Amino acid sequence: MAPAAISEIKVGHIDDVQELKKSKTSQIPERFIRDRTERPNLDYSCTNIPVVDLSKLFQGSKDEFCSEILNLMTSCKEWGFFQVINHGIDLELLERIEKVAMEFFMMPLEEKQKYPMIPGTVQGYGQAFVFSEDQKLDWCNMFALGLEPHCVRNPKLWPTKPSDFCETVEIYSSEIRKLCKNLLKYIAITLSLNEDIFEEMFGVAVQAVRMNYYPACPRPDLVLGLSPHSDGSALTVLQQGKGSSIGLQILKDDKWIPVQPIPNALVINIGDTIEVLTNGRYKSVEHRAVTHKEKDRLSIVTFYAPSYEIELGPIPELVDDKNPCKYRRYNHGEYSKHYVTNKLQGKKTLEFAKINN
Numbered sequence: 001m002a003p004a005a006i007s008e009i010k011v012g013h014i015d016d017v018q019e020l021k022k023s024k025t026s027q028i029p030e031r032f033i034r035d036r037t038e039r040p041n042l043d044y045s046c047t048n049i050p051v052v053d054l055s056k057l058f059q060g061s062k063d064e065f066c067s068e069i070l071n072l073m074t075s076c077k078e079w080g081f082f083q084v085i086n087h088g089i090d091l092e093l094l095e096r097i098e099k100v101a102m103e104f105f106m107m108p109l110e111e112k113q114k115y116p117m118i119p120g121t122v123q124g125y126g127q128a129f130v131f132s133e134d135q136k137l138d139w140c141n142m143f144a145l146g147l148e149p150h151c152v153r154n155p156k157l158w159p160t161k162p163s164d165f166c167e168t169v170e171i172y173s174s175e176i177r178k179l180c181k182n183l184l185k186y187i188a189i190t191l192s193l194n195e196d197i198f199e200e201m202f203g204v205a206v207q208a209v210r211m212n213y214y215p216a217c218p219r220p221d222l223v224l225g226l227s228p229h230s231d232g233s234a235l236t237v238l239q240q241g242k243g244s245s246i247g248l249q250i251l252k253d254d255k256w257i258p259v260q261p262i263p264n265a266l267v268i269n270i271g272d273t274i275e276v277l278t279n280g281r282y283k284s285v286e287h288r289a290v291t292h293k294e295k296d297r298l299s300i301v302t303f304y305a306p307s308y309e310i311e312l313g314p315i316p317e318l319v320d321d322k323n324p325c326k327y328r329r330y331n332h333g334e335y336s337k338h339y340v341t342n343k344l345q346g347k348k349t350l351e352f353a354k355i356n357n
């Protein structure tokens with residue numbers, strides 16, 4: 001079915017979850033209450049996902065490099081999610097981005113609503129991926145911006161307050177961009193591919209940032225902070241706010257596993273695009289966020305993806321008799337459009353590319 005034109009989308013009233021919290025009501029509006037089967041398990045005792053030490057790849061001995069490449073390979077293959085330590089990004093910059101993000105979310109609603117996320121779009125302040133009045137809502141406020149290339153930017157959505165917001169986002173994004181390029185280089189090595197293959201294929205990569213703020217919720221057992229989904233990107237870099245509650249959960253072997261934040265580490269996950277390019281050798285992993293009764297949570301998420309212009313499909317070296325082609329070729333701009341015009345629903349969006357054989 002063709003996606004609805006933006007003007008046709010009727011999403012009804014969307015409560016701002018920070019305002020709900022301020023009103024001190026213990027009553028959760030019906031639109032946030034999940035069906036029984038979707039309600040979260042609130043296990044905050046965490047499992048450790050793999051940790052990749054990037055200093056061993058940047059400047060380790062030959063042995064350290066080889067063993068960390070192996071670690072990266074297993075992390076991508078078995079988990080699709082890992083944390084990177086010693087990534088080289090100034091820790092003060094990580095603190096600064098959290099500070100401006102929190103200052104933004106703490107502004108009065110009227111100020112934030114100067115940058116509205118129009119239903120059917122994904123940039124600005126509000127709730128993304130809401131397409132109907134009967135769709136359940138996430139217990140989350142989001143603020144998202146397209147960053148690179150500049151043609152994906154909407155300058156009207158870049159806030160004037162806090163005054164150092166835009167400058168901090170620019171510096172942060174350029175550091176995260178370098179990290180993504182490096183990670184893709186190492187991921188190519190784990191696949192025995194030319195280390196520049198992704199960089200050369202991607203053109204001017206699309207990059208976007210999304211800040212997610214999950215206020216404490218009086219009934220975390222009834223709601224979800226963020227619906228289950230896989231990311232449409234090639235790679236996603238996720239920074240969990242210092243002092244935030246635990247909230248990210250990943251689906252592994254049909255179980256939701258909470259991710260234990262490591263101070264100063266960044267969480268990396270494989271997106272749908274790498275799943276397609278690697279012909280399913282590395283898979284994007286379904287994940288979601290849950291809320292907490294007393295503590296709020298902040299996450300800052302960067303999506304890194306190929307240029308909208310590029311046509312992609314499984315890399316020929318990764319297709320053979322034992323690994324027949326599982327995905328068709330398509331244009332990444334079309335996939336992006338498909339992704340942002342459908343609600344978050346596990347890995348359903350990737351059906352766009354799957355060959356059913």
Ligand SMILES: COC(=O)C(/C=C/C1=C(C)CCCC1(C)C)=C/O[C@H]1C=C(C)C(=O)O1
Binds near residue numbers: 146231335
């Ligand atoms: C959960 O995923 C997203 O919110 C998301 C959105 C990204 C985007 C913006 C916030 C603004 C600019 C466009 C873009 C779609 C990149 C995920 O991004 C993924 C999904 C696709 C497809 C992609 O390329 O990145």
Ligand SMILES: O=C(O)CCC(=O)C(=O)O
Binds near residue numbers: 231287301
């Ligand atoms: O907040 C989180 O931990 C998850 C965020 C996320 O998955 C996303 O923004 O795509």
Ligand SMILES: [Fe+2]
Binds near residue numbers: 229230231236
């Ligand atoms: Fe995500």
